Amino acid sequence: MAKNSPNRRQQGMVRKRGNSFQVIVYAGIDPVTGRKLHLRGSSTDEAEANRILRKLVAQVNAQRHAKTRASLQTTIEAWLDTHELAESTRETYVEYAANHIYPALGPEPLGRTTTHVLERFYAELRRCSRRCDGRPAVDHRLDGPHECREVRHKRPPGRPPAAGYPPHDCAEKACRVIECQPHTCRPLAVVPIHVVDGVVA
Incomplete structure (x- = not known):
């Protein structure tokens, strides 16, 4: 196994896999996906693998110390x-x-x-x-706590009856149903x- 300095070991490593040496260098977090990024390389020659390691580490360091730090x-x-x-x-x-x-x-x-x-x-x-x-989700129509399904019943004009409104068939009365919809990807x-x-x- 190739031996690396402590700092280089933190950023990357060389490991033996079969007849080749794999090089893996941590390159930070992908700002788009939030996943860890790794640069990779390989060689059947251990010395060449270590050269690849040094090159990739230098590449990552150069990216981290870009001239402009403005966001x-x-x-x-x-x-x-x-x-x-x-x-x-x-x-x-x-x-x-x-x-x-x-x-x-x-x-x-x-x-x-x-x-x-x-x-x-x-x-x-x-x-x-x-x-x-890509996983199933709901496109909520409102921010914060809310009922995902709301029925706006059609009521006769005037004050509500003292005993309350009698039961009715929402489909027959064409009551309006408002609900959050399953997410559909749209470009x-x-x-x-x-x-x-x-x-x-």
């Missing part, structure tokens, strides 16, 4: 403040950024918002505008991609 959200807000846009266009950009970009990537340093990260982010929005995890129809691309470029 993507701060940079987009500055871009919107300094670019001449029609008011309706600006409002659309602000809405898309607040609803889709900032929750997923807003706190990320600009230097870590790579093309690969953006491509996967756009792909998720094209799959589902809410970037769901985001329009994504102002060039806003993000413009500030990252």
